[in-house]
Amino acid sequence: MKVLIIDDEEDIRSIASMSLGILGGIDVVEADGGEEGISKAAELQPDAILLDMMMPVLDGPGTLAKLRENSATKHIPVIFLTARAMTSEVEKLKQMGATGILTKPFDPTTLASQVKAILGVQ
Amino acid sequence: MPPETWDKTFQELKSQYLTRSSERLDQIGDLLTNMAKSPGDVNLLRDLQRQFHWLAGSGSIYGFPQITKLGTHGEEFCDKLLRNGRGLTRSDWDKCKALLDALRVTFSGDDDPQKQTIEKPLPKSEHDGIEVMFVDPEQNHFLFLAKLLEEQGMVIRHLKTAVSALESCSQKMPRACLISLPLSDASGYELVERIRILPGGQETVIFFVGAKSGFLDKVQAIHCGADGFFQMPVDWESVEKRLKYLLDRGKAQNFRVLSVEDDPDQAYFIRAVLESAGYQVHHIPDPMQFEEALLSFNPDLVLLDILLPGMTGYELARYLRQDERWATMPILFLTTQNQLEAHIESARAGADDHLVKPIAPALLLSAVASRLERARFLKNLLHRDGLTRLLTHTAFMEQAQAVVAQCKRNQNRLASLMLIDLDKFKQVNERFGYAAGDKVLISLSAVLRQRLRSSDVLGRFGGEEVAIIVEDLEEYDAVNLAQRLLHDFANVEHRAPDGTVFHMTFSAGVAMLDPKVMDVERWRKHAEQALKAAKNNGRNCVMKILGGKR
Structure with a gap:
């Protein structure tokens, strides 16, 4: 299983990738912004994308919209990472096509199992 | 899972994080200096908000929940300033500076995540520190009960003989004595009579546990001044329940x-x-x-x-x-x-x-x-549910109504409603039978009771749904509390009748009461929406809803 993490914060990327990799046995690819993320997604075809909400230039919802427009990436499940999991916001993101939402700060010891639970894999 | 690799990697990442954090704090300091010079510069404020946002999002991950809390405060504060658009006043600046100082103290104070997490101690059990004496010649009858009571912070004195028990009581009277019959050096009844005439001996709760228990034994036990007689084999949970009930009896009740x-x-x-x-x-x-x-x-x-x-x-x-x-x-x-x-x-x-x-x-x-x-x-x-001893639906809603009324009168009061729903509970009933399901519900109620204050309102909404009203906590703390409850409950081992050990989780929705615009039904709807969101989000998590009051 391969997951792409799109987040501009190196600290978040590195711990999320360690946590998914070491504790979850998941292959991880990183991108430090929306644009880079979209091209890596199209090229590498990950099984899921972990997407930060708040990023400079292209933010999470903007990135999601572009991923959904692109025929090479529109089928890939996207899980948001956000510090504000308000219900209204969650609904909005779901309508936009997000598969799940994880709150930041997350627990690095359970991140992998949460991602797997959202994707419905063991 | 190779945990050693993980621990090592985590420590490495953490030390990098600490280095970067101190650079970040310096950047915040620079930003504040610039902001003092040009208080109307929106871009500086945006940068500051980003810095706080980063701290909020990363702190807890690396074991610094206090950093997350401070960062969240900072981020929300900047958000407010950006929205009202009037630029930075002196007191706004002071507040940002104070946050920066607090962040510095938190980072430099201690980098031990264990200690960091003790930002707010868990509410103590209401029976914390209560002394209970066990008199048992065999020293083994009360082991299970001792564990139940110690989990709630009670302090147990173990004694073997009536003589040593009396000696101990005369030095300091325990709040309760449990006496296993027969004793080796005196009759239990005699011991009770002697305890009762010591100072404070009238108030202490005394139970007998023994093999003999004809009607006359019970009458004799009560005649000599005991509060109860339990027959071996004992259902220890019912002893615990009865004991706690009697301990509470003496409390100054504001009737x-x-x-x-x-x-x-x-x-x-x-x-x-x-x-x-x-x-x-x-x-x-x-x-x-x-x-x-x-x-x-x-x-x-x-x-x-x-x-x-x-x-x-x-x-x-x-x-x-x-x-x-x-x-x-x-x-x-x-x-x-x-x-x-x-x-x-x-x-x-x-x-x-x-x-x-x-x-x-x-x-x-x-x-x-x-x-x-x-x-x-x-x-x-x-008013209480027969299985979990939590309030029934009707009784809970009455209490909720009372809380709403209080908050409408005093708008400074905070109240949040948590709805908790066990994840995949039906599967437990189907796989292990209803008795196992019932046990899960009982242990959920036990975890909640131990972790919450006695003033918090707990109710069972039928099925596997439990509702809690917690007062005087900010939204952040209420969500945090719910997450800790989830964590504690997820760690409980459940044992099915066939010996299988399993774990359970729950989903929870938290909604703050905004007494200006909400009645009790609306409040509940909000919490239900948040709970639904938690279920949709893959379960095993806590979600909140913006209740207006922040």
């Missing part, structure tokens, strides 16, 4: 007594006697005020005179008894009427006792206390 009495001297006497014992007394001379006083004062017991202006006490008693809201309310008559007919009439009107004036203070107090005790016991049975 409310409504007295209806038209003679001012009598009214003064009643008030003086009852208040001296710690009761709250509300007195009305006119029976016409009765209904209003019932609703506003919400008494636990009413004390009625019989001959009142324009009405009799019998009529007031009948009025109470025809309304199910007051079904458990004790009614005592206090009157000069001492004819047989008056006593009979009182009983017919549904009164619990007919006391005759003039009355000795001690008699009045004991009559009031015993009725209150009985009423509390009955109320407990009626």
Whole structure:
């Protein structure tokens, strides 16, 4: 299983990738912004994308919209990472096509199992 | 999972994080310096918000929940400033500076995540520190009970003989004694009689546990002054329940007594006697005020005179008894009427006792206390769910209503509603049977009870849904508390009848009450929406909803 993490914060990327990799046995690819993320997604075809909400230039919802427009990436499940999991916001993101939402700060010891639970894999 | 690799990697990442954090704090310091020079610069404020946002999002991940908390404050504060668009005032700047200082202290103070997480200690159990003595020659009968009690912070003294037990009691009387029969050096009954005459010995709760328990044994146990007799093999959870019930009995309960009495001297006497014992007394001379006083004062017991202006006490008693809201309310008559007919009439009107004036203070107090005790016991049975001992749906909603009313009066009060729903509970029932499911519910209620304050309201909404009202916590803390409850509950091992060990999780929705715009139904709807969001988000998590008050 391969997951792409799109987040501009190196600290978040590195711990999320360690946590998914070491504790979850998941292959991880990183991108430090929306644009880079979209091209890596199209090229590498990950099984899921972990997407930060708040990023400079292209933010999470903007990135999601572009991923959904692109025929090479529109089928890939996207899980948001956000510090504000308000219900209204969650609904909005779901309508936009997000598969799940994880709150930041997350627990690095359970991140992998949460991602797997959202994707419905063991 | 190779945990060693993980630990090592985590420590490495953490030290990098700490290095970068100190650079970040310096950047925040620079930003603040610039902002002091140009307080109207929105871009600086945006940069500052980003820095706070980063701290908020990363702190807890690396084991610094306090950093997340401070970062969140900072981020929200910047958000507010950006929205009102009036630029930075001196006091705004001071606040940002104070946050920066707090962040520095938190980072430099201690980098031990264990210590960092103790930002707010968990609420202590209400039985924390209570001393309980076990007298058991074999030293093994009470092991399970000891564990149950110690989990709640009680302190256990183990003694083998009656002589050492008496010695220990005379030095410091425990709040409860459990005595295993037979003892090697004396009869248990004798020990109880000796304990009862020591200072403080009247108040301590004493139980016997033994093999013999014919009716006469129980009577003898009670005759010698014990509070209960349990027969081996014992259901320890019921002993624990009974023990806690009796321990709470002695607590200064703020019971409310409504007295209806038209003679001012009598009214003064009643008030003086009852208040001296710690009761709250509300007195009305006119029976016409009765209904209003019932609703506003919400008494636990009413004390009625019989001959009142324009009405009799019998009529007031009948009025109470025809309304199910007051079904458990004790009614005592206090009157000069001492004819047989008056006593009979009182009983017919549904009164619990007919006391005759003039009355000795001690008699009045004991009559009031015993009725209150009985009423509390009955109320407990009626209003609580049989399995989990949590409030029933109706009783919970009544309490919720009361909280909403309080918050409407005092808008500074905070209240949040948590709805908790067990994940995949049906599978437990299907796989292991209903008894296993019931045990899961009982352990959920036990975890909640241990972790929450006694003032928090806990109810069972039928099925596998539990509701909690927590007061005086900000939204952040309420969500945090719910997450800790989830964490604790997820760690509990459940054992199915076939020996399989399994773990359970729950999903929770948290909604703050905004008393300006919400009634109890709306509040509940919000919490339900948040719970739904948590379920949709893959379960095993806590979600909140923006309740307006932040």
